[in-house]
Amino acid sequence: MRVTLVQNDIVWEHPEANLLYYDSLLAGLTGKTDLVLLPELCTTGFSMKTAELAESDTDRTITTLSHMAVNYNMAIAGSFIGLASNGKDSYNRGFFLHPDGRRDFSNKRHLFRMGEETAHFLPGNDRTIISYRGWNIRLLICYDLR
Template identity: 30%
Template sequence: MMQLSLAQFEVARADAAANLARIAELAAEASAAGSDLLCLPEMCTTGFDWAYNRAHLDAAADDAAAVSALAKAHGIAICGSMLERTDSGNAANCFHYFDARGELCARYRKLHLFTLFHEERHVEAGEQCVSFETEFGRIGAAICYDLRFPELFRRNTEAGAILQVLPAAFPHPRLDHWRSLVRARAIENQNYFIAINQCGVEGHGSSVGETQYFGHSMVVDPWGEIVVEASEEACLLQVEIDPSLVSKVRSKLSAWEDRRGDLFHL
């Protein structure tokens, strides 16, 4: 069995210190509850103020190191998406997974950039899918807008992933899409899907307005059943899952084995 904590909170825009303080509180609470893994939302250390993020790039590694230290101090694995500086000096939206010793097990840079909000103007896209082994099974990484592109999750599952983790900042009015797509990704790949969303309001200035994130962080099992789902309010969801359910579901319904990979080349 695996104990999860999903941290749904309002990320403080352009305030890494405030966000790291909040993450420290959440790590302590999740550890005290006996969780094996704390899952954080998208851009959890800085939010989406790209002028601030550009100026903050050199400190991004220190933010990641602070999260690593929290994982080690509390003996809990921590994952989430956060700002990263690339070798070319650009910003990246990068998933990090630190194990309970604080060691970095995986990094995944967001493949699909959200052109509706012009993310491609500010972020260097990733170039590869990432899945990685943990003591609970192989995990596939994705971030927010990636949810709309099923090929990524197919590739992760073909690589052996039995859990998919997606930090996100999904806003209104796309709640129905969120709930439908998270379940679909779990059903079609017959694995667990762990989706952690921001909540609250992010202000972008008078010329742009506000974004209302709707929360509804959720865990869906390999049958497509919702194991737990949040409301729109900030919370720390606690849930236990059974990774062995993946093989049990696939033995009862052989859709994964029956796929025609010889015809559909990803």
């Protein structure tokens, strides 16, 4: 499997600018990669403004990136500020967007207390394993590795 790791200067708290950047980057990778790994909180940076920046799984970030995955025929993984089902709380929500349009999600389980993540995000409790092109991939976000 051909994997592309993206380490970019995220435009702070500006999802639209970051999505435009990813679109131009991924367009140039068509046919050259199978899976693109974007940074944690790839459209906002590590912001704690969860009330203003949280999005549902069907809002702009996931819809736009899923469209890119389908159009460029590659899987895209990363995380964003995901709105909890109660419409109030937030998760650091990991996503895995398949080139056939399927979407998988997993909320970060081990929040980074020293970065005040515990004051702004709920911890997840699922362990998501994704099958993609013959590989089983566990969706983890940063501090979940411990």
